[in-house]
Amino acid sequence: MDFKILGPSQSVVQQNNKLIIKTAEAEAHVTVYSPSIIRVNITRQPADADESFAVIREPENSLAYEETDAEIIIKTTALTLRVNKTPLRFAFYTPDGKLLSKDDDRFGTNWQNSRVINYRELQPEEHFIGLGEKVGNLNRRASSFTNWNTDASDHTPKTDPLYETFPFFIGIHSELTYGFFLDNTHKSYFDFAASCDDQFIWLGADDGDLNYYFFGAQTVAGIIDDYTWLTGRMEMPPLWSLGYQQCRWSYMSAQEVLDVAAKFREHNVPADVMYCDIDYMEGFKIFTWNNETFPNPKAFIDKLKAMNFKLVTIVDPGIKVEEGYQQYDEGVERGYFATYPNGENYIGEVWPGRCHFPDFFREDVREWWGAAFTALIEPGVEGFWNDMNEPAVWNQNMPWIVKFGDKFMPELRNVYGMQMARATYDGTRKILGNKRPFVLTRAAYSGTQRYSAVWTGDNTATDEHLLLGARLVNSLGVSGMAFVGVDIGGFSGNPTPEMIVRWNNLGIYTPMYRNHSIKDSEFREPWQYGEENLNLIRKFIEDRYRLLPYLYSAFYQTTQSGLPVCRTLAIEYTHDKAVYYEDYQNQFLFGDGLLVAPVKSTELTAKVYLPCGDWYRLGTDEKYTGGREYVVDAPLSDMPVFAKAGAIVPMQNVTQSTQHSGDGTLILHVWNSTEDNDFVYYEDDGNTYDYEAGNYHKRSIAFSPNEKTIKISAAEGNYKSKYNLLELVLHGFDDAIHLNKLNFNNDEIVIEY
Numbered sequence: 001m002d003f004k005i006l007g008p009s010q011s012v013v014q015q016n017n018k019l020i021i022k023t024a025e026a027e028a029h030v031t032v033y034s035p036s037i038i039r040v041n042i043t044r045q046p047a048d049a050d051e052s053f054a055v056i057r058e059p060e061n062s063l064a065y066e067e068t069d070a071e072i073i074i075k076t077t078a079l080t081l082r083v084n085k086t087p088l089r090f091a092f093y094t095p096d097g098k099l100l101s102k103d104d105d106r107f108g109t110n111w112q113n114s115r116v117i118n119y120r121e122l123q124p125e126e127h128f129i130g131l132g133e134k135v136g137n138l139n140r141r142a143s144s145f146t147n148w149n150t151d152a153s154d155h156t157p158k159t160d161p162l163y164e165t166f167p168f169f170i171g172i173h174s175e176l177t178y179g180f181f182l183d184n185t186h187k188s189y190f191d192f193a194a195s196c197d198d199q200f201i202w203l204g205a206d207d208g209d210l211n212y213y214f215f216g217a218q219t220v221a222g223i224i225d226d227y228t229w230l231t232g233r234m235e236m237p238p239l240w241s242l243g244y245q246q247c248r249w250s251y252m253s254a255q256e257v258l259d260v261a262a263k264f265r266e267h268n269v270p271a272d273v274m275y276c277d278i279d280y281m282e283g284f285k286i287f288t289w290n291n292e293t294f295p296n297p298k299a300f301i302d303k304l305k306a307m308n309f310k311l312v313t314i315v316d317p318g319i320k321v322e323e324g325y326q327q328y329d330e331g332v333e334r335g336y337f338a339t340y341p342n343g344e345n346y347i348g349e350v351w352p353g354r355c356h357f358p359d360f361f362r363e364d365v366r367e368w369w370g371a372a373f374t375a376l377i378e379p380g381v382e383g384f385w386n387d388m389n390e391p392a393v394w395n396q397n398m399p400w401i402v403k404f405g406d407k408f409m410p411e412l413r414n415v416y417g418m419q420m421a422r423a424t425y426d427g428t429r430k431i432l433g434n435k436r437p438f439v440l441t442r443a444a445y446s447g448t449q450r451y452s453a454v455w456t457g458d459n460t461a462t463d464e465h466l467l468l469g470a471r472l473v474n475s476l477g478v479s480g481m482a483f484v485g486v487d488i489g490g491f492s493g494n495p496t497p498e499m500i501v502r503w504n505n506l507g508i509y510t511p512m513y514r515n516h517s518i519k520d521s522e523f524r525e526p527w528q529y530g531e532e533n534l535n536l537i538r539k540f541i542e543d544r545y546r547l548l549p550y551l552y553s554a555f556y557q558t559t560q561s562g563l564p565v566c567r568t569l570a571i572e573y574t575h576d577k578a579v580y581y582e583d584y585q586n587q588f589l590f591g592d593g594l595l596v597a598p599v600k601s602t603e604l605t606a607k608v609y610l611p612c613g614d615w616y617r618l619g620t621d622e623k624y625t626g627g628r629e630y631v632v633d634a635p636l637s638d639m640p641v642f643a644k645a646g647a648i649v650p651m652q653n654v655t656q657s658t659q660h661s662g663d664g665t666l667i668l669h670v671w672n673s674t675e676d677n678d679f680v681y682y683e684d685d686g687n688t689y690d691y692e693a694g695n696y697h698k699r700s701i702a703f704s705p706n707e708k709t710i711k712i713s714a715a716e717g718n719y720k721s722k723y724n725l726l727e728l729v730l731h732g733f734d735d736a737i738h739l740n741k742l743n744f745n746n747d748e749i750v751i752e753y
């Protein structure tokens, strides 16, 4: 085993905005991306081109440094990096000299053969959050993780790795915060002081560079803002994708899909989306339709549209080896598939049997893939579900000798799914013209938020998975992925009636609300559990539709700052230790104003922790003083949700689909407080990119208990709101205030009470 530790600096040279420090073992390249983002790339193979799948920004800061005999010092307004020269070690401080994070003095960065690992000093009582789709506790301390995108069907709440790779975490200690993003696509490792007598944390990868971005913002939200500045933010999702989505592996025919859709309307259960899982295809061949069971896709989708449903269809990367099948013939002829080093196309087995796998790392292959969506879009599909893209092959072990272009599988596996989602997004966006595509992917890497939503794969119908789902969604949110779903009800197994009820209650507060289940499972639609449960589930789904104006505004916030829709309490209450306790770690804020406490279906009371400030139970307006734990009722009809004092939550009346225009009334809920608060309300047509040209309706809503006013600013943007009346509902105010409906046009509205 060749073992090397980064040793003393031998030379320091500035090249444009990059500082290059050479040692006998490697070079360290330091660049300042912004005052709060410094990149350090420790490389043994300096490359001419700087490639990243995740990062979309260039450094915005010029570089200035001081050098002494012992140190190199780089100072920005937000960070100080002190580089010890002998041996080369990196330490990050706040501008006023508080230590944020540093290399372990002894071990720093080192190599065992090609494997590069960085050892970092553990700080007093340090907590860690993030890493995206990882099981375990909110606080990652004392746990270790591997990034290696895996088809983790039948995973448990302890399985690692799952499907996605987000090598980004946030460290929290001494009332300080920092972020760390290791942009390396090889199999990577993060160990948060799991087995080392609390001496250090360590992280690194099987090969490649120790290429990281260090974030110095002093709030978690600020770090997420910077991380999503660097890796991109999602764009506004189509409004319909925020409605209720019904899936199953599989509705076996067009008629069955239509019958289920019709039942939603019959039972008055709001819903927007139906799915076709793999059985809509001919022999699982991507971009085909089964002639017998889906004989006329256009007529089928037209009927769905007439019921105000959208259709999402699944696509997998595996292209069936079968002469005469267009994708196979074209792919082989043009050399579009992953190969062995001798040029033979790699074959692995997935649903269709023996398959080739498109090389999504090539632009021409992505374009070819993207253009093929015409077969789905022409008849009317608007959502594209990318599955099995870890990439999954039966027995889970694509050989390491498989090549994509000149690179081998181990270097690219973790980004394969992301590149498939990118090809799908780019292609469908082009074909759909001005309409927003909805793309969903199972495998992902940092930056995937630019192209797609994700879901958390094949979970199970247990209460542990219900709670785990909340944590996965929240952790993905910390890692830039705000648009996330879990299979409501659990993919494998059959939920009890109580469980499906509870899980639907949580579904309201999940960014993507999709019910999905495995082949041969019991049917899962809301009416399958008797009248009483149907009434409960209907009420939850109705609540989701009531909340859409609030939810859509929360997504707008994500597009602007990366702040996710579902926010672990660690984002807002970072230094409150209680939010990391196992009892409370599943709780989260849904948007700015609502706190959700997920509860198992078997428990009808719940221990909840309300952080500092006042809170009101949603539904009853019972008031609680925060900063402590409460035991509260948690009947199946009402999982505990609390509005924060001062919360501003715009709602609407129920519609059966987001495509119904509704009754034109925006219902503004405000919970009393002693402190001022405001909210950005955002609306657009929900369907096109016209908002990019100013076609939106945006206003700020300011609640001032001190002035006793609620002020809604004049509208910004050219879009005419679909609401023309405003109704105000005040909670927790002493005087019963009754206000008639007000006109909601573009003018400023001032309400005094």
Ligand code: GLC
Pocket: 153, 248, 249, 277, 278, 314, 387, 388, 442, 457, 458, 516, 517, 518
């Ligand atoms: C995978 C997916 C699941 C899907 C199934 C069949 O297991 O994770 O969601 O239903 O494949 O396509």
